[in-house]
Amino acid sequence: MIPVYQPYLTGQEKNYVNQCLDSTWISSKGEFISRFENEFAKYIGVKKATSVNNGTVAIHLALEALGLKVGDEVIVPALTYIASVNTIIQTGATPVYVDSLPGSWQVDPADIARKINERTRAVMVVHLYGLPCDMDPIVELCKKHNLLLIEDCAEAFGSFYKDQHVGTFGDIATFSFFGNKTITTGEGGMVVSNNSELIDRAFHLKNQGVSKEREYWHDIVAYNYRMTNICAAIGLAQLEKADEILYKKRQIASWYESGLAGLPVSFHSEMKNTRHSFWMCSIAVNNSGDRNPLREYLRQEGIETRPVFHLVNAMPHCHTSDIFPIAEAISASGINLPSYPALSENEVI
Incomplete structure (x- = not known):
């Protein structure tokens, strides 16, 4: 795995x-x-x-x-x-x-x-x-x-x-x-x-x-x-070793962004005026209904993933009836991919 x-x-x-x-x-x-x-x-x-x-x-x-x-x-x-x-x-x-912003999350x-x-x-x-x-x-x-x-x-x-x-x-x-x-x-x-x-x-x-x-x-x-x-x-x-770790994580992110180009997903990319540390390399599938089947397929292929966080106001002890359409869409479609520094390009691609 x-x-x-x-x-x-x-x-x-x-x-x-x-x-x-x-x-x-x-x-x-x-x-x-x-x-x-x-x-x-x-x-x-x-x-x-x-x-x-x-x-x-x-x-x-x-x-x-x-x-x-x-x-x-x-x-x-x-x-x-x-x-x-x-x-x-x-x-x-x-x-x-x-709520959240759609591009940056x-x-x-x-x-x-x-x-x-x-x-x-x-x-x-x-x-x-x-x-x-x-x-x-x-x-x-x-x-x-x-x-x-x-x-x-x-x-x-x-x-x-x-x-x-x-x-x-x-x-x-x-x-x-x-x-x-x-x-x-x-x-x-x-x-x-x-x-x-x-x-x-x-x-x-x-x-x-x-x-x-x-x-x-x-x-x-x-x-x-x-x-x-x-x-x-x-x-x-x-x-x-922080500079080395951060360099490797940015390198992994570049492999993902290049390899995912043209697929029905969006990569959580760096935005203007920012430097993304890529703690997690994340994607959002275009159709939220594809998120769980994709995660299951990757699991069967020996690749662990994580879903993006649930909205906090959906939790029982934090519950409100407010609706946050952008945050909800991100939560429903987002996936965190393997992003540890020792990951190789072959494993990513």
Whole structure:
């Protein structure tokens, strides 16, 4: 079976993990944590970063650091992974869903504008499958209405909008390092911001609210969201190979785009002013009725695929009666294809 994804562990991962084992620093203290955080911040061009134990808690921590609460509304795409919305609900805030754009599959800025009201506190954008959202109009909307801007970059490490890495446009942003992400720590995530006070607050919250001045004194309700030194060691090794990984993934995308030309499908291509990281190489079949038969055929041929996410507002605990025709069409027709860095041209074609 050709899998949809597998990690690319060809660098210093084993060496760095063994250094953790030899030093006995295997939990949430050790040199690799700060090294990974600092190098990650430098790589994407942001002032501050703090690591966490997975991408979902990264979003929750970011929202808590911003102070979102009951009565606040957060605008979020209907077409996204469930973590984007679960974490909004966990803060007590209310998610307000918006539609997508047909070409990019990203959130529609015009629909964001339509959903803003006096209860709106924040906008969360999700750079879905590694293609950046159209950030200029979204940033302008947030400035105009004095709204917080959160970037969910779980799938978008290595993605750029107008030569600026995603995660650097808003008040705060999050990344995921799950095993199928472009760079991985096994499980892990990162919260980043150019606002040092926000990252200090996030650090306080992720460390059980422990006081800086008084040992074992905890002054707020908080969490244990810390990354381990072992995970950070893997992450640092992955970051050292990031350019190679991203190059290979773009190469795979070019093979797909060329090989699929002329077929009744559309490829999730790079758009103007963007650099797609191709976390997933994705297609949409012209006729949604062909999606499941095509996936079954590929499965029988030993090729794993994934369907594009269901709309979040269709889930029982997030349900609304709103209709999002573009997002629904993408969800019904989209397929994620194998896109791991070790994939060969022969396997793609």
